[in-house]
Amino acid sequence: AQSVTQLGSHVSVSEGALVLLRCNYSSSVPPYLFWYVQYPNQGLQLLLKYTTGATLVKGINGFEAEFKKSETSFHLTKPSAHMSDAAEYFCAVSESSGGSNYKLTFGKGTLLTVNP
């Protein structure tokens, strides 16, 4: 069984400050890991994904995340927050192989607010 824990349901930063959103996962098989962003009343947009290979992955809008197997973490960062980054962020995991590799398991989300 897989699970995702996002530490902090609400993170508030100042414009220009570092953004750090935390995600820890558990998976019995090598995982695929994802970060999605959700703006109000919209669907989920993929920010970035880790499947195999390089553990530091870069996504859209200046975000990046690092897969750390030893820590079972996939934290999302951005060096300098912009007002337009205010949204809810979801970390998700799926199996990389096996019969249920289509099934995404999501964390509860972290609401990011950016203060001017």
Place this chain on the structure above:
Amino acid sequence: NAGVMQNPRHLVRRRGQEARLRCSPMKGHSHVYWYRQLPEEGLKFMVYLQKENIIDESGMPKERFSAEFPKEGPSILRIQQVVRGDSAAYFCASSPLPGRQPQHFGDGTRLSIL
């Protein structure tokens, strides 16, 4: 825009009525997934369908909920005799191959039960 299309965007029903949610996958995608998002919760997997087949409905409540993806037309998530607890956002996602990530999401249907 050839993205995943869901309609209606908002749906209001009274308790006991039926709700039908529609999802047209991205062009070229024949695998559809439905997720439910309850308030202040992440998305929870409900069901995975291919054309004319339900592959995995392990996340779907056993009663009142059903899903289909006919040979022609959109996928339908149907909720009979709705109750207040069915109020949620329902998202559809699609992919071109089974298990192929990432899944592409629609904008969801917000279901409100009066």
